[in-house]
Amino acid sequence: MALLFGSFNPIHEGHLAILRYLIDRTPADQVRLVVSPQSPFKTGQGLVDNAQQRLDGAREAVRETGLPVVVSDVEFHLPEPWYTIDTLRFLQAQEPDHEFVLVMGGDNIASLERWYKGDEILRDFAVWVYPRPGTDAAPVCARLNASADCRGVTLFAEAPQNDISSTQIRERMRKNP
Numbered sequence: 001m002a003l004l005f006g007s008f009n010p011i012h013e014g015h016l017a018i019l020r021y022l023i024d025r026t027p028a029d030q031v032r033l034v035v036s037p038q039s040p041f042k043t044g045q046g047l048v049d050n051a052q053q054r055l056d057g058a059r060e061a062v063r064e065t066g067l068p069v070v071v072s073d074v075e076f077h078l079p080e081p082w083y084t085i086d087t088l089r090f091l092q093a094q095e096p097d098h099e100f101v102l103v104m105g106g107d108n109i110a111s112l113e114r115w116y117k118g119d120e121i122l123r124d125f126a127v128w129v130y131p132r133p134g135t136d137a138a139p140v141c142a143r144l145n146a147s148a149d150c151r152g153v154t155l156f157a158e159a160p161q162n163d164i165s166s167t168q169i170r171e172r173m174r175k176n177p
Contacts, residue, residue: 002028002128003072003091004103005084007036008054011061014162018130019062019069021159022103026128030098032070033058036082051076085117088125101126106137109144109153122150129155133162 002022008015015033022031035058037051059071075082078090084102091100102125104112109129112118121127122144129137141155 001030001032001095001098002026002101002103003032003034003088005034005036005087007038008033008058010054011058016061016065016067017160017162018103018105019065019067021130021156022128023067023069025156025159028101030070031068032072033062034072034074034087036075038080038082081116083116085115085121088121099126101128103128103130105130106132106135106155109137110140112144119149122147122153124151126151127153129153130159131155131157131161 004015004018004022006015011033019031019033022028035051035055055071055073055076062069062071074091075087078087088100088102091098102121104127106129109127112121112127115121127144129141131137137155138157141153144150144153
């Protein structure tokens with residue numbers, strides 16, 4: 001099961017392109033979009049700071065695409081802070097018959113080792129990396145895969161890239177309200 005985590009503030013075509021790719025080009029039996037109420041790395045910089053509105057927006061965007069993607073509010077029911085490893089462990093305990101794969105952008109893979117218990121994520125879960133324009137994730141993925149404690153990092157090097165980010169959208173909205 002492929003899990004794409006994020007604050008989705010706001011969800012945009014780049015996120016939806018990743019979901020399409022996961023459905024069409026990977027062996028994932030299910031794809032989930034895991035909306036985080038608050039990223040430990042991002043505070044007070046949102047276009048939509050209300051977590052429920054972001055969750056509703058993600059559900060609406062996915063519904064409009066018709067993609068067979070589950071939009072998960074699992075982190076809304078877990079205690080703060082919302083660390084990825086804690087959510088992965090919770091899901092693993094709740095659904096022991098599933099194998100969970102963390103999906104992340106190529107811009108985030110370089111920092112994964114610095115995440116809270118990032119070493120455990122790499123050891124216990126496969127990671128799929130979707131490329132981002134301007135970021136060469138291949139060397140980082142190769143280095144991580146060379147580690148004996150890495151479950152496996154797969155870079156989707158041939159995936160189409162979308163040069164858009166939630167940060168860019170928020171900046172445009174601030175300039176042109």
